[in-house]
Amino acid sequence: MRIFSVSHKTAFVVDHCPYMAESSRQLIECDMLTKSRSQGVIPLAPVSKSLWTCAIECSMEYCRILYDVYPTKKLVNYIVSDSEVHILNSWKQENQNTQELMTALAAVGPPNPRQDPECCSVLHGLVAAVESLCKITEYQHESRTTLMDTADRVANRGRIICLTNAKSDTHVRMLEDCVLETIQEQNKRAAGSDRLMPIQQCELVLVHIYPQGEETLVSDRQKKELSSVLSSEVHSVRAGRYLAGKLNVLVQQHFDLASTTITNIPMKVRLTEEQHANTSANYDVELLHHRDAHIEFIKSGDLHMAGSTSRDSGLKETVTLKWCTPRTNSVELHYCTGAYRISPVDVNSRPSSCLTNFLLNGRSVLLEQPRKSGSKVISHMLSSHGGEIFLHVLNSTRSTLEDPPSISEGCGGRVTDYRITDFGEFMRENRLTPFPESMVDAACRTPVERAKFQLERHTRYWPMIISQTTIFNMQAVVPLANLIVKDTLTDEDVLTCQKTVYNLVDMERKSDPLPISTAGSRGKGPKRDEQYRIMWNELETLVKAHVGTSERHQRVLDCISACRSKPPEEEERKKRGRKREDKEDKTEKNGKDTEEKGWTTDSERLKGVMEREKDEQSECEIIKDSPDSPEPLNKKPRLATEEQQPPEKSKGPVSLLTLWTNRITQANSRKHQEFAGRLSSVNSKAELYQHLKEENGMDVHENGKATR
């Protein structure tokens, strides 16, 4: 159904003139209980509803079903007419509920039979209804504003349901003429207004209500076009249950509803108050819902096969489906092709309320198509979500989704060490929750945009497999890893991160083992100090990814850069004699002297002053993913930076001159091979005759290679 079809706006006009106070002459015995028990008591006279009461309760029933199935976008404007017009609500969505209408109706009260009939008429109400249909609804307004230049696509159509007691066919014609005239008048007015829209199509449904046992003075008439804008139909109905049946049929026609009867509902019954004897009996409950829930039956033409029966009114059909013993099997859900809101026809009958309460308590019911042959076909399911019951359509034929390939057959399916648990944790951290409409943050981002930004932040560095990462396998890194992805850090957060770093330094000093994967590498894998270097590099990569977020994030990186340069003495002692580590010593000696300043060079680097440095950095990031071969390349940028920055110059803020000199020096250094002595110098002081102390000249050689 298109959103702005005739069903978007329904104006109810109910006649409140003195004649509506007349009795419907349908008698209701309400003195039942006493009759059976105490003899000798004269039972009270039965009560009877007035025409007004009949009209009200049937129209309320129409609205109840409408609001159950369409909680939004199908609007009702309720108008009561006597000597004047009482408009009980507006098109606003917040006014669309039966409680509000009931309150307003109570304030109007029943018609006053002593009112002067001369000045009372349903005409006032019809005029008001036309005026009301011209008023723009919030949905029409919203659509018009969003469509801008194609705003004329937003149509204005509506329906007027008039419940009255007409005098004759001529009287009916007079009412129709009046509506037509008013539409023409109002459309002229609406053309020149922003808040009004001309009516393009209007359906007038006149329901003539007359007391039981009387002859009708008005004849039924099928829908007829009175003009290009207005069509009209007349229903002449006896008050009481005939009227209720008529409005039930109308609400189904007007809103594309269909009926399903759930049969064979087992229900415990208490026979009488005193007996308490529990027996079980099977009950039927009829539900209304959008007719698309029956689309499969309608299209395949076996509506009848599905157990459809025509009932008393002749117009109404219902599809019978059989209750299946409740069970929840998630496989059934996967073939669900649609869910439709329901409304019970007989809402407060005991079988209905038993079924609805059962469903509202979170249980589901599968429904089966009754078939003559043995095979059992489950075609629907009833289940509630958030206090609303939905009729779910299940695919009962073969599914094109059958036998899908396993994900392990696809790309990346052979990899076995995915960080499944970690990503589960990640998902839980990134779960969504509804926020109120008004909540927009400082940057005017909607909640969903904020969620996407958060995902972006959280995935800047997120290795997918265990063997690709060291830090995410370490409990000690968790506090920092959790904090660094945050949009803002407090000083306390920075402190926690720093503590994490100190803790790692401590681990390194104690030479604690690291959970480095040995997969893919030959032998035992990298040595302990190499492991730490891998770890520090990875940690730096993680933090660098967030360094632009805030100054506090930068401080965390500064801390790492400062700390990862290790205190040399013990390291040196440990490494003495290990040839392969000799080049390390150089770094560490440098580090010792520049320990304080190490971070300034790093931050300089990040400022992107030197292009070459940048290149090296990105090179660095490529390598960190592979645990197999990071070593020699990783050393390169580190050594290069430290060599080319005279330590005294990196103290304090860096001047433009320093930057420029550095750049020139660096450029020049590329043009010639550096003196071996200067390369291995500490504070520009080279130790002579090193080869006498060392067993060979490997280190020099290696350093030469590194600055090539």
Place this chain on the structure above:
Amino acid sequence: MPTVVLLDSSLSMTRPVSVEGSEEFQRKNLAVHGLTMLFEHMATNYRLEFTSLVAFSSLWELLVPFSRDYNTLQEALNNLEDYDKTCLEAALQGVSNVVQQEWGTSCPCQVVLVTDGALGIGRGSLRHSLQTVKQRVDDKKFPLPFPFPSKLYVMCIANAEELQATDSMDNLEQLINLNGGEGQIYTMEGPLCLKSVQSMFGKLIDQAYSPFHAVLRCGNLTSDVQVFPRPEPVTIDEEVDPIPKTVQTEGDEIGTGATDDTEEETSTNQMAGKSPNFCVLLHGSLKVEGMVALVQLGPDWFGMLYSQADSKKKSNLMMSLFDPGSEPLPWLGRMSQLGPASDAAENPYGEDDSKSPFPIQPKHKRSYAQNVTVWIKASGLQTDVQKILRNAKKLPEKTQTFYKELNRLRKAALAFGFWELLKSVAELLERECTLLPDSAHPDAAFQLSHAAQQLKLASSGDSKYAAFEQNITPMLTDFSGGGGADRI
């Protein structure tokens, strides 16, 4: 979506086409060549789609039922025999039956009709069928439009000029129109040869069988994916919003919630490789955690990803598309209002994961969840009156329930303008008062006459007593101190 290939195997398909300097071909050979090309394409790019083969002449026959086995299809194609005249209507009816029996009426299907455009003569010809289309009785309706959503592609082993020379082209166009305009006619360009049949089927493949490749993105984690079946564009409201919505190829995974529902399928493509893939990681974690991931498919169009396992314990990543719109699942609320839970003042899932912000409750309860009063049937009214009387007999223990039921009835009667009922119930209560046994608690009499009096006042319509929001409260008596402790 499944495909039915409907192949014309009438005698006219054996007409030779003149090819210079090479062996002689029949039109049938060209048709088989084109279909072979289609099947090869599907076997490589559309492995998961089902295809069936129906041959027809004056009768029709299902040669291969819906299958993913393209070898079988190819084999059947190679062993095709020649029959008599073309009788399209019966064949289309056959297609309709075959599809409905297999997939029902909601599964969209593509029908590829391969014919030489000689559509028969006399009774049973397409011309005859179309001429009589309006004079059918209910059980002899023309099979188009198909009851299931469909696209009808007509592959003509003939060129356009040849078809336009007779009324064949008009008839085929009429056929597409009968199917709601869903479909297309392809003709061969230039001479009838292998090359032009290839180019014609190439166009069909581009139009209807191009694989759907997309990128699944979760922040900086991405994965290339192929989606089966291909998600088709959707038009929701052709009046206000007539442009069909298409799925963007950049899927943004937004975050996770917890729900249920489905329609379509995703699976990663089969590029060999041992490099880690985000889809596999996501699938694994969704499966272990029992969660679903929301995925954005375009502006105001969402879906969800989850792990689905079949009976053989093979599981894969599935994507279900929701109806396009800002609020596809009412119990999730407006999609744009879903934000990171960590932004909330208090963790909506609870510190120990014991809570959930979903489902969202609607602002107003539905009628079946709020104890509404409906007196359309006399029994509804009688039950309500009896409830009051039953409680009246158990005063003062049931004082609260008695007044609750009394007020419910009062409110409804006032709204319906049913003052007569109020008077009547007042009388019933007064009579109940006179019938009280001697053993009755003295409070009972006080409450009954108080309630009766209040109902009578309300039935006068006097605004002081008939206000809807007002309730009748229990009378405060010397005894009610003891009677006030009953349960509601």
